[in-house]
Amino acid sequence: MIFIYMILTALVLTAIGLMECDVSETTKAQQCIAALGEPLIFHLPTTAKMITLKKDKNNVLNIVNNKVALDKGNQVLSAFIIDGKLRLDNIMKKHSGDYQWELFNTLGELSEKIQMHLEIQATVTEPVVFQTCLSPEQMEVSCSSEGDEVGFILRLDHLLLMQTRTPIQSQRSWTVDTQSLTTDKQDKAHISNVSISLFGLLTGNLVCRVWNNVSRDEKVIHLKSCKDCVSCCPVLTIALKTSVATLLLLMALCVCLRYLSKTRNP
The missing domain is CATH 2.60.40.10 (Immunoglobulins)
Structure with missing residues (x-):
């Protein structure tokens, strides 16, 4: 054995906590990583009148006057604004992918686009x-x-x-x-x-x-040291078990032969 x-x-x-991603002061593509099932915080631009988040050209949510409106297909998410930051709860693996932030000015004109790749990982x-x-x-x-x-x-x-x-x-x-x-x-x-x-x-x-x-x-x-492991040799153990099984089989065969011999010669 x-x-x-x-x-x-x-x-x-x-180490698991709030994962944060900053899209407030950049126009460059962003790489964000979040933990599965953990809250995700986005630092948002403060100058935009309206912000739209899209995934594969489909609306995910809109933010107007610090109020979040989720698209009907994303109701599994929980989203709200805290101190000018967007918090998303109930993050799942399916939320990984490529996103685009669209920023609109006070005139309702599109002023900026920010590309973002989001990856959701399960914690160890x-x-x-x-x-x-x-x-x-x-x-x-x-x-x-x-x-x-x-x-x-x-x-x-x-x-x-x-x-x-x-x-x-x-x-x-x-x-x-x-x-x-x-x-x-x-x-x-x-x-x-x-x-x-x-x-x-x-x-x-x-x-x-x-x-x-x-x-x-x-x-x-x-x-622990294995020096006292006297039954660690699996090959020897298997050979020993095989020998015992063979011996028992031979003994049983001998008993059967003796019994048959006695019944034929009373």
Whole structure:
């Protein structure tokens, strides 16, 4: 049997808060990133009499005299003005895409256009860490987290073991895997996983840190030595189980043959 240690020590930090995007003093194209389900704040121009937000040439909302009117197709959103800033709630993955702000002056004339790309990302979850002893001399450590474009850092005490970049790319000395937990095209939950092979006698505090553009979290576990792992050899274990099963089968066959022999020769 392979020894598996699953340590669920918890809580470090998850940085999630109000995401803000400033379109108040620029005419350049903007790149904005927001967390799935979290509020999104827009800093708006103060000189415009009316502001319209469009996505793919379709109206999303209009702002006139600090009052927001949502288009009928966007009623899932919650929008209101606070201190001259636009706040959007109930942000979903489907709201990612290319937008255009249109600013109108006091005469009702279009005075300015601002292009914006909005990306909605699911925040990372607290990492789950496994330590697996493969033999007294070899162990495998894996770390997984749910979220979009998850990056990983693994450290043993002050030693950097591995680091991935986002979006995740496979590296030579470790493996990385991502998969989807749902079949829904919108708001999918993705799990990312990394694993690394280590010397079985290593001990210390192992830190797995995960992050993306909208959040971060980490978990610390105590890495245990595999020196006392006396049943870590899966090949030997399988061979032993096979031998025992074969022996039992032969014994049963012998008993059956003796029984048949007695019934034929009373």
